[in-house]
Every structure is written in C-alpha cells, then in structure tokens.
Amino acid sequence: MISSGTRPCGLYIHLPFCAGRCPYCDFFAQPLAPGLARVLLPALLRHLEMAAPLAGGRALGHVYLGGGTPSLLPAGIIARLIQAARQHLGLAPACEISLEANPGTLSAGKLQALKAAGVNRLSLGAQSFDPALLKLLGRRHTPQDTRRAVAQARAVGFANLSLDLIYGLPGQTLAMARGDILAALELRPDHLSLYELTLAPETPFGRAYAKGRPPLPSEDQVLAMEDAALELLEAAGLARYEVSNFARPGHECRHNQDTWRGGDYLALGPGAHGHLAGRRWAWLADVKAYVEAVRAGREPLEFSEDLTPRQRAWELIMLGLRTVEGVDLARVGALLDRDPRRMWAGPLAQLSAQGWARLEGDLLMPTPLGLRLADAAAGLFL
Ligand code: SF4
Numbered sequence: 001m002i003s004s005g006t007r008p009c010g011l012y013i014h015l016p017f018c019a020g021r022c023p024y025c026d027f028f029a030q031p032l033a034p035g036l037a038r039v040l041l042p043a044l045l046r047h048l049e050m051a052a053p054l055a056g057g058r059a060l061g062h063v064y065l066g067g068g069t070p071s072l073l074p075a076g077i078i079a080r081l082i083q084a085a086r087q088h089l090g091l092a093p094a095c096e097i098s099l100e101a102n103p104g105t106l107s108a109g110k111l112q113a114l115k116a117a118g119v120n121r122l123s124l125g126a127q128s129f130d131p132a133l134l135k136l137l138g139r140r141h142t143p144q145d146t147r148r149a150v151a152q153a154r155a156v157g158f159a160n161l162s163l164d165l166i167y168g169l170p171g172q173t174l175a176m177a178r179g180d181i182l183a184a185l186e187l188r189p190d191h192l193s194l195y196e197l198t199l200a201p202e203t204p205f206g207r208a209y210a211k212g213r214p215p216l217p218s219e220d221q222v223l224a225m226e227d228a229a230l231e232l233l234e235a236a237g238l239a240r241y242e243v244s245n246f247a248r249p250g251h252e253c254r255h256n257q258d259t260w261r262g263g264d265y266l267a268l269g270p271g272a273h274g275h276l277a278g279r280r281w282a283w284l285a286d287v288k289a290y291v292e293a294v295r296a297g298r299e300p301l302e303f304s305e306d307l308t309p310r311q312r313a314w315e316l317i318m319l320g321l322r323t324v325e326g327v328d329l330a331r332v333g334a335l336l337d338r339d340p341r342r343m344w345a346g347p348l349a350q351l352s353a354q355g356w357a358r359l360e361g362d363l364l365m366p367t368p369l370g371l372r373l374a375d376a377a378a379g380l381f382l
Contacts, residue, residue, distance in 0.1 A: 008061030010265035071101035079117035104141030326365030
C-alpha cells in the first residue's frame with residue numbers, strides 16, 4: 001500500500017505503561033497491571049512480522065522505544081523486541097537503539113541487561129533536580145536516583161546518554177531553573193532535551209493552573225529561564241539543534257532528527273504513530289483492542305491519512321523551521337514540482353525582514369529568534 005524509498009527507515013515502539021500517572025502528562029499510558037506486558041509481547045512480535053514488509057527491504061537506521069516508561073518492563077522483553085526487529089527488518093550498521101527510562105526503575109543489573117540486548121542510547125527522564133519540584137510533578141524518583149542511574153549507565157558502558165528536563169514549573173524561579181541545568185551538566189550528558197511545561201487542559205495540572213498566573217512563572221521569567229539555559233548548555237558544549245534539544249556533536253537523536261526531516265518510520269504498539277512516504281497513521285490506543293486485532297490478523301488501525309504534496313511540503317517547512325539545520329527548499333520544490341521561492345515569496349521575505357530566518361542556497365535556516373518563534377514562522381506559510 002505504501003511505496004518505499006532509499007532514505008533510511010526507523011521504528012518507533014510505544015510501550016504505554018507507567019507506575020502511576022504524572023499530573024501534567026497527556027500521553028497515552030496506563031498502569032502496568034501484573035501480566036499485562038506478557039500479554040502484549042506476543043501481539044507486538046506478531047505485529048512486527050505483519051508490518052515489516054512496509055519497510056520495503058530497508059534495514060532500520062534507528063529504533064526508539066518510548067512510552068510510557070519502557071524501563072518498567074523486564075529487560076528480557078526489550079531484548080525480545082530488538083531481536084525481532086533484527087530478524088524481520090534488519091538493523092543497519094551502527095543502528096541507534098534508544099530507550100526512554102525513569103531513573104527510579106534502573107539498577108546496574110538491569111542496565112547491563114539492556115545494553116546486552118542492544119540498547120545503545122538511554123534517555124533518562126530526570127525532569128528536575130529539585131526534590132520538591134519532582135514531588136509536585138508526581139515523579140517516582142529522586143535527584144539521587146538520577147545521579148545513581150547515570151553513574152551506573154556509564155559504568156556498564158553507555159556512551160550515549162540523554163537527560164530530559166522541564167522548566168517553567170509552578171513556583172520555579174530563575175535561580176532554581178539555572179540550578180537544574182547546572183545539576184544536569186554535572187552529569188555530563190551527551191544530549192539534553194529541555195521542555196517548557198505545557199498545560200494540557202484535560203490533565204490535573206491543566207485544571208489547576210492557568211498559564212502565566214502565579215504560582216506559574218510569568219512569560220518574562222520563562223524567557224529568562226530559556227536564555228539562561230541556552231547560555232549554560234552552549235558553554236558546556238551542548239549545541240542546540242532543535243527548539244528543545246541540545247547535543248554534543250554527533251549525539252543528536254537520530255529518531256527525532258529523521259522525524260523532523262520528514263523521514264520514514266514504522267510504528268509498533270498501542271497508540272504508536274508511524275509515517276511512510278506521505279502516509280501517516282496511528283495504531284489503536286487501547287491495549288486490549290490492539291492485542292485482539294493483531295491476534296485476529298487485522299491491522300490495529302486507529303486512523304490513517306495520505307498527505308497531499310502541499311501538506312507534506314508544509315510539514316517539511318514547519319518541522320525544518322524548528323531545527324538549526326533548517327529547511328531544504330530543493331526537497332520542498334521536488335514535492336510540489338514548483339519553485340517554493342516563487343510560491344512563498346511573501347512569507348520568505350517576511351521571515352528575512354523580521355530576522356527570523358536566512359536563506360543560504362537552498363537552505364532556509366532559522367535564527368535564534370526564529371527558533372523561539374518557530375510556530376509563528378511556520379504559520380506564515382499556511
Ligand atoms: S512517566 Fe512519563 S509517560 Fe508516564 S505518566 Fe509520567 S510523564 Fe507520562
């Protein structure tokens with residue numbers, strides 16, 4: 001149903017289990033009831049076999065195990081999934097295999113087993129190093145858990161380690177936000193994702209807090225936190241490569257980079273989203289319904305849509321304007337069979353006049369100001 005290309009293909013595996021619900025989170029995840037993972041595993045393996053032909057013979061350039069909290073699951077399940085990906089799709093040389101982990105779920109033994117299974121990149125949800133803020137966020141780990149997990153991961157040989165932090169938290173001051181960045185940098189991560197707290201309306205946080213009203217920091221305070229973070233991270237050798245992502249050279253997350261470049265990735269697991277050559281889809285966000293569909297040999301499809309060339313072109317622009325490498329207008333033009341410089345002469349002139357982006361050859365690259373205003377910049381092309 002979908003044509004393949006020569007670009008690398010990825011695989012995203014959604015493992016929707018958590019120890020409990022964090023009050024700010026609106027991801028699809030549910031408590032890990034006893035035995036549930038053992039019920040899901042055979043369905044995932046069967047589904048992987050069913051979906052593998054979609055890659056058109058391309059080996060995987062990256063695998064991303066996200067959630068939820070994939071590290072809650074026994075390492076044996078992760079090993080089985082990676083082995084099945086190797087068997088049915090093949091792993092390209094130096095395939096990046098990332099696993100999202102909660103620091104409180106790891107031990108030296110588990111890390112060793114994950115590494116032996118083939119995981120070569122760990123993304124630790126540190127979120128903050130302030131015990132009171134972690135408690136407020138409903139996290140089930142302490143700053144000490146994060147420090148211990150990083151030390152243990154390094155000791156067993158993980159050479160690619162990322163930390164997630166959230167800023168703009170209730171009651172957080174600029175000094176506290178700086179403290180979080182400095183505490184993270186002490187652990188010498190290879191990659192850092194830094195997200196401003198978002199208030200999804202249907203979450204407890206969304207109901208409890210109104211944006212910009214105390215105890216949430218004001219917009220100016222949030223901007224000051226972002227500026228301070230940028231300065232500290234860049235000084236420590238972590239270069240910004242996307243609005244919320246920073247890395248030492250060569251440690252940019254391949255799954256995310258490929259997504260932002262409009263790349264192809266298969267999806268596996270309840271609630272997972274995939275994209276292949278302009279078709280995107282999601283699998284049922286319901287563990288039971290997903291398992292039943294796969295058992296019956298049916299695609300557990302929640303929705304799918306075929307993007308028009310214009311929609312694909314706009315997505316390339318919207319995603320590219322969030323990245324430092326920018327938008328390749330030659331690719332956009334090839335999709336549209338028209339010159340995007342003519343088609344969007346007005347928006348391009350506006351971007352340049354406002355100092356949001358500059359054009360170098362075929363590359364449209366956002367400035368630091370443009371990265372801050374990425375949504376507004378993309379909106380000019382609608
Ligand atoms: S651990 Fe992550 S996925 Fe699970 S509820 Fe908390 S924020 Fe959401």
